[in-house]
Amino acid sequence: MGKSSSLLFLFLYSLLPCLSPFHIELVDAFGTPDGSEEWGYVQVRPKAHVFWWLYRSPQRGDRASKPWPTVLWLQGGPGASGVGIGNFQEIGPLDTDLKPRNSTWLQKADLLFVDNPVGTGYSFVEDKQALVKTDWEAATDLTTLLKKLYNKNGRLQRSPLYIVAESYGGKFAATLGISVAKAIKAGELKLTFGGVALGDSWISPEDFVFSWGPLLLDVSRLDFIGANKSNSLAEKIRQQLATGQYGEATETWSDLERVIISSSNGVDFYNFLLDSKDDPLSTMAVASSNNLVTSKKLAMKKSYSMYLGSKASSSGSLDDLMNGIIKKKLKIIPKDVSWGGQAGDVFEFLVNDFMKPRINEVDELLSLGVNVTIYNGQVDLICATKGTEAWVRKLKWEGMKDFNNLERKPLYCNDDGATRGFVKSYKNLHFYWILGAGHFVPVDQPCIALKMLSYITQSPAAFSP
Incomplete structure (x- = not known):
């Protein structure tokens, strides 16, 4: 039986009722008969339930000299599902057509997907007031x-x-x-604890919004008029953040995105070399996230909170x-409970935290001795490398x-x-720095993403108090 047939057999077989003997140890978790997958709910607070899904790698025995790592993947948004998006569209064993992914991160680690925070994906709250x-x-x-x-x-x-x-998952990770x-x-x-990796992460919103105008001007996607409009709204955001007007800053961020989209004739916020209509990842996210629009106030936020959320496959949507x-x-x-049914509420409840920076938290991680990796796609706009470099400084x-005084080393693949x-x-x-990648590094550059993951998980020292 070929690899594709074997995976499909295991997937279909997993539809049968099963509960492995050791699953009780993992909070009454369910899983596949062979133990390669486990999943379950944890009630983290009254009326708040978090869903998780763990995959064990078939390559676990290939690195006997070191402990086999586990990657906890945190999606962005806030409100985007790691169990759905990160798993089936980026790094999990199967794609949205349930076919094997050649670039799955299971080649390097076990994978733990969590629908975070509560209300995201399959995670749910029984009362909206339980949302974070x-x-x-x-x-x-x-x-x-x-x-x-x-x-x-x-x-x-x-x-x-x-x-x-x-993306926004980086703030959660910090x-x-x-x-x-x-x-x-x-x-x-x-x-x-092996460490934290922040991929194209929304760590400092102020630095990102200030990067957009100059970057798009340099690549001829904005002219001076458009860049000046962008810079003016970025300055307004800076002032709002300085005076603690975080909710108002989120509204101005929405205004800024509208100005950039209009002035650039629809640049893709996840790859500035494309129009949003030419990027299937961006287009499908915007086109099919109308269920998130709970009010006119959330209209511009929906595409970011559910980026990549409903990319089409040959068999239908995510x-x-x-x-x-x-x-x-x-x-x-x-x-x-429907997958993603509470995602709009997740964003709305975090609206006053959305624009708050987490630079100090990254500093604290470094001071604690935790391994911190930062990676960024070259042609990302929403979390542009220019902005990432600014907050790192x-x-x-x-x-x-x-x-800062070190020279960079080049990376190769194949x-x-x-x-x-x-x-x-x-x-x-x-x-x-990942060349040729936009916001979704594992999708755009799977080979170098896997190589990077190998470097990250083989770092010499895990955190120890």
Whole structure:
């Protein structure tokens, strides 16, 4: 039986009722008969339920000299589903047609997808007031989930955990990283912490909005008139942030996106070399996220909060897949819970935290000795490399001077001699520039993304208090 046939057989076989003997150890989790997949719910607070899905890699035995790592993938938005988007559209074992993905990150690590925060994907709240209002509240929920998964499971404890985030997920990763490190130090969490990776992450909204006008002017996507309009609104955002008007800054951010779209004739915020209509990832996200528009106020926010959320496959949309055959496979999703049904509410409740920076949290992670990796796609706009470099320069970590003085090293793939990216590392800070990639690095440049993951998970020192 070929690889494709074997995976399809296992997937269909997993539709049969099953509960492995050791699943009780993982909070009454369900899974496949062979133990390669496990999933379940954790009630993190009254009326707040987080869904998780863990894949064990078939390559686990290939790296016997070091513990096999686990990647916790955090999606952005806020309100975008890691269980759906990160899993089936970016790094999981199967794509949206349920065919094997050649570039799955299971080649390098076990994968833990979590629908974070509550209300995202299959995660749900029984009362809207149980939704989180800050990144720190989301971190507390995730830490609660990790305690319940890890504290009584020796196998998981032996696998170093790497938190890898994309987009707004980077803000969650920064707060979660601190929460995890402190919980380990306090003896409340039994976990080997490998580090945090921030991929095209919304760490400093101010630096990103100030990058948009100059960047698009340099690549001829805006003229001076459009760039001046962009810079003017960015300055308004700076003033609003300085005076603590975070909700108002989110509204101005929406205005700024509208101005850029109009002045650029529809530039794609996830790849500035494209029109949004020419990018299938962006187009499908915008076209099919109308269910998120709970008011006119949220109209411009919907495309970012559900980016990539409903990319079409030959068999239909991601919404159809997740609310159809996948929900049937998982068995435990409540009948009245639809995948992504509360995503708009997730964004709305976080509207006053959306524009808050998390630079200080990254500084704290570095000072705690946690491995911090930053990676960025060359042609991303929403979290442009220009903006990422700007907030990295604001870090006050004691190693920054030495980091800044280092030369970058080139990265290659497939021995073809073509430069695929650059990397700079000093102590526990690592920065990857990924050429030819937009916002979704694993999708745009799967080869170098896998190579980068290998470097990240083989870093010499995991966090220890």
